[in-house]
Amino acid sequence: MSDNQDQSPRAAQTVCPYCGVGCTIEYAGKGKATGTAGPVNTSGEVCPKGVAAFDVVAHDERLTEPLVREGGRFVTAPWETALSRVAAELGEIIDQHGPDAVEFFASSNCTNEENYVFQKLARMLGTNNVDNCARLCHSSTVAAMSERLGAGAMTNTLDDLAETDCLLVTGANPAEQHPVIFRSYVLPAIRNGATLIHIDPRETDTTDAADIHLDVRPGYDIQLLNSMAKVVLDEGLADEPFIEERTTGDAELKAHLRDLDVAAGADAAGVDAEAVREAARAYAEADRAAIVTGMGMSQHTSGTDNVHALLNLALLTGNVGRPGTGVNPLRGQNNVQGAGDVGALPNVLPGYQSVTNPDARQRIADEWGVAPPGEPGLTETTAIHQFGDGVRAAVVFGENPAVTEPNANAAGSAFDDLDFCVVIDLFETATVDHADVVLPGSSWAEKSGTVTNTDRRVMRMRPNADLPGNARRDLDILTDIGQRLVDQADAFDYDGPEAVFEELTRVNPLYAGMSYDGIGEGYQRWPFPADADSGTDVLHSETFASGERTAPLLPISPTPPADAVSEDQLVLTTGRVLQHFNSGALTRRSETLMRMRGEDVLEIHPDDAAARDIADGDTVVVESDRGSVTVSAAVTTTIRSGVVFCTFHYEDPLANALTGDALDPVAEIPEYKHSAVTVRKAAAPTQE
Ligand SMILES: Nc1nc2c(c(=O)[nH]1)N[C@H]1C(S)=C(S)[C@@H](COP(=O)(O)OP(=O)(O)OC[C@H]3O[C@@H](n4cnc5c(=O)[nH]c(N)nc54)[C@H](O)[C@@H]3O)O[C@H]1N2
Ligand SMILES: Nc1nc2c(c(=O)[nH]1)N[C@H]1C(S)=C(S)[C@@H](COP(=O)(O)OP(=O)(O)OC[C@H]3O[C@@H](n4cnc5c(=O)[nH]c(N)nc54)[C@H](O)[C@@H]3O)O[C@H]1N2
Ligand code: SF4
Numbered sequence: 022m023s024d025n026q027d028q029s030p031r032a033a034q035t036v037c038p039y040c041g042v043g044c045t046i047e048y049a050g051k052g053k054a055t056g057t058a059g060p061v062n063t064s065g066e067v068c069p070k071g072v073a074a075f076d077v078v079a080h081d082e083r084l085t086e087p088l089v090r091e092g093g094r095f096v097t098a099p100w101e102t103a104l105s106r107v108a109a110e111l112g113e114i115i116d117q118h119g120p121d122a123v124e125f126f127a128s129s130n131c132t133n134e135e136n137y138v139f140q141k142l143a144r145m146l147g148t149n150n151v152d153n154c155a156r157l158c159h160s161s162t163v164a165a166m167s168e169r170l171g172a173g174a175m176t177n178t179l180d181d182l183a184e185t186d187c188l189l190v191t192g193a194n195p196a197e198q199h200p201v202i203f204r205s206y207v208l209p210a211i212r213n214g215a216t217l218i219h220i221d222p223r224e225t226d227t228t229d230a231a232d233i234h235l236d237v238r239p240g241y242d243i244q245l246l247n248s249m250a251k252v253v254l255d256e257g258l259a260d261e262p263f264i265e266e267r268t269t270g271d272a273e274l275k276a277h278l279r280d281l282d283v284a285a286g287a288d289a290a291g292v293d294a295e296a297v298r299e300a301a302r303a304y305a306e307a308d309r310a311a312i313v314t315g316m317g318m319s320q321h322t323s324g325t326d327n328v329h330a331l332l333n334l335a336l337l338t339g340n341v342g343r344p345g346t347g348v349n350p351l352r353g354q355n356n357v358q359g360a361g362d363v364g365a366l367p368n369v370l371p372g373y374q375s376v377t378n379p380d381a382r383q384r385i386a387d388e389w390g391v392a393p394p395g396e397p398g399l400t401e402t403t404a405i406h407q408f409g410d411g412v413r414a415a416v417v418f419g420e421n422p423a424v425t426e427p428n429a430n431a432a433g434s435a436f437d438d439l440d441f442c443v444v445i446d447l448f449e450t451a452t453v454d455h456a457d458v459v460l461p462g463s464s465w466a467e468k469s470g471t472v473t474n475t476d477r478r479v480m481r482m483r484p485n486a487d488l489p490g491n492a493r494r495d496l497d498i499l500t501d502i503g504q505r506l507v508d509q510a511d512a513f514d515y516d517g518p519e520a521v522f523e524e525l526t527r528v529n530p531l532y533a534g535m536s537y538d539g540i541g542e543g544y545q546r547w548p549f550p551a552d553a554d555s556g557t558d559v560l561h562s563e564t565f566a567s568g569e570r571t572a573p574l575l576p577i578s579p580t581p582p583a584d585a586v587s588e589d590q591l592v593l594t595t596g597r598v599l600q601h602f603n604s605g606a607l608t609r610r611s612e613t614l615m616r617m618r619g620e621d622v623l624e625i626h627p628d629d630a631a632a633r634d635i636a637d638g639d640t641v642v643v644e645s646d647r648g649s650v651t652v653s654a655a656v657t658t659t660i661r662s663g664v665v666f667c668t669f670h671y672e673d674p675l676a677n678a679l680t681g682d683a684l685d686p687v688a689e690i691p692e693y694k695h696s697a698v699t700v701r702k703a704a705a706p707t708q709e
C-alpha cells in the first residue's frame with residue numbers, strides 16, 4: 022500500500038482525538054475545530070480540548086523525518102534506512118532470543134485498524150507480548166467485570182445514564198475528564214431529579230453537582246463499599262428476587278459481611294458513617310441506579326478487588342441488565358476500548374477470546390495462515406521489569422511510557438537497558454530519548470479508520486490535513502514493517518484501512534457484520550448485529566455476557582496499599598485536569614490550552630500546609646523512595662487533609678518520578694493513586 026493511495030474524499034467530519042467520549046468535530050479552517058452534531062455530542066457540543074485539537078496538527082515541532090541513532094546522537098535518515106534498521110535489529114533479536122524478547126506497546130490513541138495490524142504483527146512474529154495503556158487505566162475494571170459478568174465494557178449506554186434515578190460516581194471526575202458526558206448526560210439526569218453520590222478524596226467540579234460526597238481516604242474504597250453493602254443488607258434494601266434469580270454465592274457474601282461494623286468501616290475509609298448510610302439508601306432505594314467508575318478505583322494494587330466490591334453493590338440491589346442501571350467504566354482515550362476489542366492485549370485475541378481458545382485460534386489461523394502463540398504474553402508493566410533481561414527490544418507505538426509508567430526514573434533506565442527500541446510518534450517525547458529509531462507517524466487529522474468509544478460505538482475518522490514533511494500514515498508504517506519481517510508478507514498487503522476493518526470483522530465476533538458503509542456518519546455498537554438497528558444497548562439483560570443466567574457475588578476483604586505511610590508523610594494521589602491530556606505530549610503543545618492552564622500545582626490541605634510552614638504559591642519539594650519533584654503549592658480545602666494531589670501531564674514536574682511500581686496481582690495495574698511522600702518547602706534560592 023503506498024502512502025499516496027488514500028484517495029478518499031476530504032470529508033470535514035471526524036472523531037475528537039482525545040477522550041473516550043468520542044465527540045464528532047469538524048475542520049473549521051484557520052487551524053480550528055468546531056463541534057458538529059454527532060452520535061454522542063448530538064447538538065455539536067465539545068470541550069476545550071476538542072476545540073484545540075487542531076493546534077497540534079501543523080505544529081512546528083512535528084516529527085517530519087525518520088531519526089536513527091548514530092554514535093549516541095539522532096540523525097535524520099531516509100525511510101528505507103530507518104525501516105531496514107528496524108527490520109534488521111528486531112529480526113536479529115528474535116533470531117537470538119526468540120520472539121518473546123520483544124514487547125509491543127500498542128496505542129489507545131490510534132485506530133482499530135492500526136491496532137489490529139499491530140497485534141497481528143506481534144503475533145505473526147510469534148509473541149503475545151502486546152499490550153496497550155488500558156493496562157494503566159481500566160485493566161483492573163475489565164478483569165473484575167469480565168470475571169463476574171463476562172464482559173469488561175460499559176454495561177449500559179450514555180443515553181441510559183441520562184435516565185437514571187441515582188448515579189454513584191466513584192474515583193472519577195467526569196466534569197473534567199469526560200466533560201460532554203457530564204454536561205449532556207449526567208447533568209440532565211440530575212435536573213430530572215436523580216441523586217448524585219460522589220466518592221472522591223477531593224472536591225472536584227463533579228462534586229459541585231453532588232448530593233452526597235464521601236471524601237474517601239485513597240486506597241480505602243473496599244472498606245467504604247463493604248460498609249454500604251452491609252447497610253443495604255441490614256436495612257432490607259437488597260433485591261432478594263434478583264439475588265435469587267440472577268446471582269450465586271449470596272450466602273457467602275452475607276456471612277462475610279455479617280460481623281462488619283459500619284461505623285468502623287466508615288472510620289477506616291475516613292468518611293462519616295451517617296453519610297455512608299445515606300449513600301447506601303439513596304443507591305439501593307432508587308428504581309434505577311447506575312454506577313460510573315474511574316481511575317480512583319482502578320489504579321490501586323487492590324484495583325481488581327475495588328471493582329469486585331462495587332459489583333457486589335450493583336448485584337445485591339438488582340442494578341444490572343436494565344436501562345438506567347449498570348456498572349459503567351468511562352474509558353480513557355478515543356480508542357482505548359477499541360485497542361482492547363481488536364486484541365492489543367497479551368491474553369486475548371480480537372473479540373476478547375482467550376489466546377488458549379481453540380476455536381478462536383483456528384479462526385485466526387484460517388485468516389492469517391499461521392496460528393497465534395498459545396500462551397499469554399507479558400503485560401507492558403511486567404515487561405518493563407524484565408527489560409535488559411528476558412526482554413531485549415520494544416516497539417512503542419503512540420504511547421509515552423517515559424512519562425506515564427510508574428516509577429519513571431526506574432522505567433527510563435529500564436528502557437536504556439534494551440538492545441533496541443523503536444518509537445512511532447508525532448513529537449520528540451521523553452520516550453524518544455530512549456529510542457534507537459524514531460518513525461514520524463500521522464496525527465488524527467491525517468488518517469482514516471475507525472475508533473470505538475466508551476459506550477461501544479464504532480465510528481469513522483476521516484482525514485482533513487496533509488502529512489507534514491516525510492511523515493507517513495501509521496497504518497502504512499506498520500504494514501511496511503510487517504512486510505519486511507513476516508514470512509507470509511502478503512498478510513500485510515492491504516488496500517487501505519477499510520480492507521483491514523473487513524478482516525477484523527471476520528475474526529472478531531463482536532464486530533461481525535459491521536462495515537464502513539453501515540457505520541457511515543453514524544455508528545455501529547457491539548455486540549453486533551443487534552436487537553436494535555444500531556447495536557445492543559443494555560448488556561446482561563436476560564443472561565450475562567458470560568452466557569450464564571447468574572453472576573457470582575464475591576466476599577471481598579480489604580488489602581492495604583503497597584506504600585506504608587509514616588507519621589510525617591502524606592499520601593500523593595495523581596490524576597487529571599480538564600485542559601490537559603495524559604502525558605501532555607499534545608496538549609502542552611497547544612497554545613490555547615497552555616493559556617488556560619500553563620503549569621502543574623500540588624493541591625494540599627491548609628492543615629498540612631500550616632504544619633510545614635507552606636503558604637499558597639510556595640515552591641515545595643515532594644519526595645518518595647523513588648524520586649523527587651519541585652512544584653508550587655496550591656493550598657485548598659477541596660482536598661482531604663493527609664492527601665496531596667498533582668497531575669501527570671508534565672515532564673516537569675514529572676509526577677511519576679514519585680509513584681511506585683507495585684502492581685495489582687490480577688490486572689498488573691500500578692498504584693498511581695497512593696504513594697507515600699514527604700512534602701517540604703523548598704529552600705529559598707541563595708543570592709548569587
Ligand atoms: N481532561 C482530561 N480528560 C481525560 C484524560 C486527561 O488526561 N485529561 N485522560 C483520559 C483517560 S486515559 C482516562 S483513563 C480518563 C480517566 O478519568 P478519571 O477516572 O476521571 O481520572 P482521574 O483524574 O485519574 O481520577 C479520577 C478521580 O479519582 C480520585 N481519586 C484519587 N484516589 C482515589 C481513591 O483512592 N478512591 C477514589 N474513590 N477516588 C480517588 C481523584 O481525586 C480524581 O478526581 O480520563 C480520560 N479523559
Ligand atoms: N501518575 C499517573 N500516571 C498515569 C495515570 C495517572 O492517573 N496517574 N494514568 C494512566 C492512564 S489511565 C493512562 S491511559 C496512561 C496514558 O499513557 P500514554 O498512552 O503513554 O499517554 P499519552 O499522552 O496518551 O501518550 C500518547 C502518545 O501517543 C502519541 N500520539 C497521539 N496520537 C498519535 C497518533 O495518531 N499516532 C502516533 N503514532 N502517535 C500518536 C502522543 O504524541 C503521545 O506521545 O497514563 C497512565 N499514567
Ligand atoms: S469530551 Fe472528550 S471527545 Fe469530547 S471534545 Fe472533549 S476531549 Fe474531545
Ligand SMILES: [Mo]
Nearest residue numbers: 157158353354
Ligand atoms: Mo487511561
